Amino acid sequence: MIELRYPFTETAVRALRAGDVVRVSGRVCTGRDRFHKFLADGGTCPVDLRDGALFHCGPVAVPEGDGWRIAAAGPTTSIREEPYEAATIERLGLRVLIGKGGMGADTLEACRRFGCVYLQAVGGAAALTAQRIKRVIGVHFLQAFGATEACWEWEVEGLEAVVGMDAHGEDLFARVREASAARLEALGKEEA
Amino acid sequence: MKQTITDQLADLIRLNTSSLPDDIERALTTAREEASSPAEAQVLDALLENARLARDGATPVCQDTGTLTFFFSVPPRTDVDALRKAAEDAIVRATANGWLRRNTIDTLTGASIDTNVLPGEMPVCHFRTDPAAKTVTVSLIQKGGGSENMSRQFSLPDTTLGAGRDLDGVRRCLLRAAWEAQGYGCAPGILGVCIGGDRAEGYLVAKEQLLRPLDDHSPTPDLSSLEHRVLREANSLGIGPMGLGGRTTLLGVKIAARLRLPASYFVTVAYCCWACRRHTATLETEGGVS
Numbered sequence: 459m460i461e462l463r464y465p466f467t468e469t470a471v472r473a474l475r476a477g478d479v480v481r482v483s484g485r486v487c488t489g490r491d492r493f494h495k496f497l498a499d500g501g502t503c504p505v506d507l508r509d510g511a512l513f514h515c516g517p518v519a520v521p522e523g524d525g526w527r528i529a530a531a532g533p534t535t536s537i538r539e540e541p542y543e544a545a546t547i548e549r550l551g552l553r554v555l556i557g558k559g560g561m562g563a564d565t566l567e568a569c570r571r572f573g574c575v576y577l578q579a580v581g582g583a584a585a586l587t588a589q590r591i592k593r594v595i596g597v598h599f600l601q602a603f604g605a606t607e608a609c610w611e612w613e614v615e616g617l618e619a620v621v622g623m624d625a626h627g628e629d630l631f632a633r634v635r636e637a638s639a640a641r642l643e644a645l646g647k648e649e650a
Numbered sequence: 651m652k653q654t655i656t657d658q659l660a661d662l663i664r665l666n667t668s669s670l671p672d673d674i675e676r677a678l679t680t681a682r683e684e685a686s687s688p689a690e691a692q693v694l695d696a697l698l699e700n701a702r703l704a705r706d707g708a709t710p711v712c713q714d715t716g717t718l719t720f721f722f723s724v725p726p727r728t729d730v731d732a733l734r735k736a737a738e739d740a741i742v743r744a745t746a747n748g749w750l751r752r753n754t755i756d757t758l759t760g761a762s763i764d765t766n767v768l769p770g771e772m773p774v775c776h777f778r779t780d781p782a783a784k785t786v787t788v789s790l791i792q793k794g795g796g797s798e799n800m801s802r803q804f805s806l807p808d809t810t811l812g813a814g815r816d817l818d819g820v821r822r823c824l825l826r827a828a829w830e831a832q833g834y835g836c837a838p839g840i841l842g843v844c845i846g847g848d849r850a851e852g853y854l855v856a857k858e859q860l861l862r863p864l865d866d867h868s869p870t871p872d873l874s875s876l877e878h879r880v881l882r883e884a885n886s887l888g889i890g891p892m893g894l895g896g897r898t899t900l901l902g903v904k905i906a907a908r909l910r911l912p913a914s915y916f917v918t919v920a921y922c923c924w925a926c927r928r929h930t931a932t933l934e935t936e937g938g939v940s
Contacts, residue, residue, distance in 0.1 A: 479688070520748035529748040530713040534714070535799065537834060558892060559832065559892075580693055580700070582697070583700035584700065585710070604762030605762070605764075618692070620894060630895070633895070634889055634893055634894065634895045641887050642826070642887060645887075646822060648883075650821075
């Protein structure tokens with residue numbers, strides 16, 4: 459188990475290899491469909507994400523007192539952000555992406571070029587992930603995007619994930635996809 | 651004090667959103683015992699721990715609390731509008747309590763509908779009259795967007811899949827759907843399948859198959875053997891939990907057939923993630939809803 463803590467350094471990120479199991483701690487920000495489109499349309503990111511982590515996540519957030527309680531949280535399917543992510547990594551100086559299902563060739567290349575990794579969090583494990591969120595630091599675009607799509611700033615501790623795409627061009631998901639495609643073809647040749 | 655129908659439906663939502671069905675949890679436990687790599691074991695351990703935490707804390711199993719789809723089976727002359735209203739009120743309450751995410755978007759404006767309710771439209775309610783029924787039975791399924799995006803409809807013949815208008819063609823479609831889902835729909839998944847019907851009927855019947863317990867099999871021998879074969883073959887693809895590789899890619903395959911037009915042969919697949927949240931309840935209606 460490898461510990462990663464914000465601010466994430468280029469050295470720490472480039473030391474990771476696809477398949478490594480990690481635990482992320484420190485500041486993590488969420489951003490999903492609306493957030494990526496907003497940036498692509500020329501919007502300004504409300505938080506400094508240099509050497510930071512962006513989590514593809516829409517939480518169940520419940521107002522409580524002056525703040526918020528995160529009742530459930532977990533990754534959403536990352537591939538929807540593929541058209542935007544390479545430019546986002548470069549522009550914001552991201553070091554860590556957290557999501558599910560993996561991303562495409564442009565993101566993989568941006569990870570290699572700029573020193574970033576893609577982490578697979580456990581999809582749907584919302585109660586477990588919520589336990590790792592220790593504090594809500596702030597929330598941006600709450601009115602504009604709604605609570606699910608808003609940009610949440612969290613302090614997390616020990617968020618478990620697997621390195622799906624590393625900064626050396628290795629992509630665990632592509633490996634699985636290719637091997638399963640070969641098997642699918644073999645099954646297609648089997649008798650009815 | 652007697653519970654109102656709204657109270658009972660709110661209880662059902664709270665149970666459904668926070669408790670993985672027993673058969674799903676058992677299947678994940680078996681998958682964990684058979685895990686072939688540390689990554690597969692780690693993912694399944696997390697899913698099982700998550701199931702326990704969600705149940706104990708009555709918090710959502712998954713943050714995508716899904717489209718709430720109710721299947722009501724009602725006695726003749728039941729006031730279904732009253733049931734729909736009760737379901738809407740229960741959802742408003744469940745959302746305010748944090749059992750459901752603010753999960754509904756106005757498609758044209760992009761605005762969040764924070765109550766998750768639009769009277770008459772959301773939630774999705776299906777009603778079926780059962781002449782023999784004395785009470786209202788309701789099944790609730792919460793299926794999230796990640797898995798919904800992996801649902802597919804094929805029209806046979808499909809030359810790219812080498813799929814003709816027979817059960818081997820259906821088999822090819824189902825394996826293709828399991829392959830396309832990879833880790834995007836939160837594998838290990840369940841395939842609810844309808845062969846035949848028109849396009850709309852196909853998606854409805856396919857989704858309804860997800861209500862069947864995992865150990866249930868089709869009463870039609872040909873479909874039952876196809877269910878077993880596709881499950882076995884899909885689990886040889888090596889996609890594994892979350893698409894990270896491994897032995898368990900699907901937990902179940904449930905197939906039904908419907909009549910079709912001579913010109914059409916649809917194979918419709920409702921792909922559900924491992925968090926297949928479904929429960930059934932019988933409502934106390936004090937002499938009926940009419």
